[in-house]
Amino acid sequence: MDANSIKIVKPTNVIIKNPLKLLSGKVLSEYKLKYETYGSLNSDKSNAVLICHALSGNHHVAGYYEGDDKPGWWNNMIGPGKPIDTDKLFIVCVNNLGGCHGSTGPTSINPITNKIYGSDFPMMTVSDWVESQKELMDVLKIPFWKFVVGGSLGGMQALQWSFQYPKLIHNCIAIAAAPKLTAQNIAFNEIARQAIMKDPNWHNGNYLEKGVMPNQGLSLARMLGHITYLSDESMREKFGRDLKNSKLGFNYDVEFQIESYLRYQGEKFVTGFDANTYLLMTKSLDYFDPVKDMSDNLIKNLCECKSNFLIVSFTSDWRFPPKRSKEIVKLLLDNKRNVSYSEISAEGGHDAFLMDNKDYFDVMASFIMESSNGI
């Protein structure tokens, strides 16, 4: 266990009985949210931080579960003395609604039918997630978020907070994000979805009822995801054209190391993730387009938003490259918001937002420290 890490952590469940009207028009009459918190809410409740997770993330952001030697997914960023400092801040992270790690989602029982939701689980949007996170905020009696922080799809949620609840967010950190997906981004998501939905075990999304899982499709989707998470350069460095065996086999078994890596990633992923959740997460990415959806309201809300913004991008990220982050910066500057922008030189591709990098961590620590005055 990392000496500077938060130690053992436990998730908490809360049932929200306030019906949630979704952007699709559907309503969730009640739902469970699974979340974790680290650090303590201070007496004037001014140090709360919401961490928003990305496509395959969850509420287990930092620290260790009892008996588990793998920490949460952002343990390098969050902990005592780390950029998001648990000695000073009160951290909250919730498994997104529609997820598969404890919050109500497609694998849960639909209280109306008493059957597994499966494909009956409604489509989620970033805006719906913000609404459900607002419910949790009320449960925890948090008056405002000192910081809302996220990378990738998590960054989109952080941005959405500033548009949707402009008065409840003091600082917004959106890392490796974009103001909306491009046609190419949507194309990758669509192929991932088709891979899942063409799996013979798909059964229109009601595979759990049949006792099977569309794991081949989900595995393909994940393999494809990995291409977009890594940079061409980092793949070259990690694998190059190295062979698994000493010479070519002239067959369709694994021949190159990169093939071995991808197959392993695909196979590992399906043991802990639900295909319907994967589909729904890709759709929420595709749908995200606050400038279009909120139109005049977005501008009005942004003008009411006193939040500071930190937008971070990585040079080798080709999923959401720096130019996409600059679109966010432009939108905010055009509306006279207080924006810091940092383009980090990094070879890790989109996944760089999860990796150690001195410049990145310094930028995060310094923005958070400066914005934490009075805590």
Added chain:
Amino acid sequence: MDANSIKIVKPTNVIIKNPLKLLSGKVLSEYKLKYETYGSLNSDKSNAVLICHALSGNHHVAGYYEGDDKPGWWNNMIGPGKPIDTDKLFIVCVNNLGGCHGSTGPTSINPITNKIYGSDFPMMTVSDWVESQKELMDVLKIPFWKFVVGGSLGGMQALQWSFQYPKLIHNCIAIAAAPKLTAQNIAFNEIARQAIMKDPNWHNGNYLEKGVMPNQGLSLARMLGHITYLSDESMREKFGRDLKNSKLGFNYDVEFQIESYLRYQGEKFVTGFDANTYLLMTKSLDYFDPVKDMSDNLIKNLCECKSNFLIVSFTSDWRFPPKRSKEIVKLLLDNKRNVSYSEISAEGGHDAFLMDNKDYFDVMASFIMESSNGI
């Protein structure tokens, strides 16, 4: 019908009875090659041009088949008065061995078993194709190629000619190619292969025997291919975030135009292509690495090669971007070859090599005209 086009053309078959020893060690005792020719071989046999096709291409490069209103795949480049001028040059294009458009391939009958080859068809390499093209060259009594020309995988064959038969090629034109695939390139191919091989109709490659086709997998593979053929920019221009219907449906039907395009491309492709050929083509791409395979021989052969080289790349091609073409240029310059390089400003991505573009066509026409002196 395009007024400047070659008119009606017909393919020809030839049976090669000279056994072909493949790089994999396997031997094809005899095989059929299907090819087309345009123009006439001149009296001193000095005007022959070999066109090498790419992954999904074939021997039908220009002109029209009787009753068909769609010309060959490079009809804009090849024809009377066009850059590859059929009034002056004698053009040959052959369906690659292992293909599915008439040359012996996985859909052919294996003369040894009297059954469809299916997965028994041996793996092909670029070097094997050059050998089979050399056999056709001998059949046609062509003493040397005035030009060998190809884009993408076709460009790799053109290069291989200069390494493998350095004295039989006078000019080599390699467009949108690379000296070898990167890990990312291989990764895309591997996912395409996995999509096909995980199709329930795959049957270890012997699907035709079962009367089925792994069309879902092949369609996915093709959809994925299309992402890498188009540039982010051209996708944005063509489709952007346009919706198919007036508003979001919040379901997994087609919502965005790009989804509709990809599904259509996938479905169209499977009606005319064989999955085993697709697999084999992706493998030949992965294997291509002449610098490694030929090592000292490559240098020796290159030094014997009097060919001029034209290397062409396109700014928006992210499958084989300009820097990959520059690797070819460097290899040739390091060996003191006569190289012209042109980086064409184009938005079409990798597919730009098939599209009209004045600069591109001017470069091709001028190189070909200058190198055709004496014809």
